[in-house]
Amino acid sequence: MPFAFWKRWKRRRWSAKTRPPEFERWSNQHVRCWGRLAPDQQQRLQEIAWIMFHERHFETVRGFSVTDEMKWVVVSNAALMLLGVTDYYFDGVQTILIQPEPFILPQKDRWTIHHVASSGAAWQDGPIVLAWSDCQTGSQLRRHGRNVIIHEFAHHLDGLDGEMGGAIHWESSSEAERWDQLLAEELESLQRSLELGHRTLLDPYAATNSAEFFAVACEYFFEEPSAMREHHQELYEMLAKFYHFDPLTP
Numbered sequence: 001m002p003f004a005f006w007k008r009w010k011r012r013r014w015s016a017k018t019r020p021p022e023f024e025r026w027s028n029q030h031v032r033c034w035g036r037l038a039p040d041q042q043q044r045l046q047e048i049a050w051i052m053f054h055e056r057h058f059e060t061v062r063g064f065s066v067t068d069e070m071k072w073v074v075v076s077n078a079a080l081m082l083l084g085v086t087d088y089y090f091d092g093v094q095t096i097l098i099q100p101e102p103f104i105l106p107q108k109d110r111w112t113i114h115h116v117a118s119s120g121a122a123w124q125d126g127p128i129v130l131a132w133s134d135c136q137t138g139s140q141l142r143r144h145g146r147n148v149i150i151h152e153f154a155h156h157l158d159g160l161d162g163e164m165g166g167a168i169h170w171e172s173s174s175e176a177e178r179w180d181q182l183l184a185e186e187l188e189s190l191q192r193s194l195e196l197g198h199r200t201l202l203d204p205y206a207a208t209n210s211a212e213f214f215a216v217a218c219e220y221f222f223e224e225p226s227a228m229r230e231h232h233q234e235l236y237e238m239l240a241k242f243y244h245f246d247p248l249t250p
């Protein structure tokens, strides 16, 4: 049986299986814009998350266990990013590794390597790692427009063209060109505002580089769409085009 056909067949079988009722309660509880979605979008989000729940492989560290609810928190937030997409279920994410707390990662600047506590990480063709303490609703990285799950899955989408650098895939070269310009302008403007000590909507972490800017912008796009559209209108509109989904007019 050809692979693509087998995959579709399995997905049809999972879709036909009844989801336990608590899964919808969990989406309502853990996906911030759940209440803003139209009923057919809520249904679609559940379907995408349900397929990811079966297909994506979860791992954790010794002494910690991952429950169905924890898996659902991850897949339902990631599914939000696929509402405008057909036939992609983060197939390229081989493993989702759940750590109980932030973990130490080496980070290189121009001259030295620092070891910093991280709430998430994503590698090209590799796993996505998430610190469970920051995935939970109300935790540090699930407040004020932040969402570490969306952040790491956005890095994955960014990497689909072979490089995680903020240059995402566009259907036309004119859109790709405008995106590159806009990303550079927005990043520079954020860096300047921070240097001047101004308050910014986006978290200062977005000023790290263009890859982080894109990932943080995606967090705010899904989590705080009104503020995002008000303060970064063109960026908001381009992200709505990229995701084929507008969180403000679902």
Ligand SMILES: [Zn+2]
Binding pocket: 151, 155, 211, 212, 215
């Ligand atoms: Zn990042």
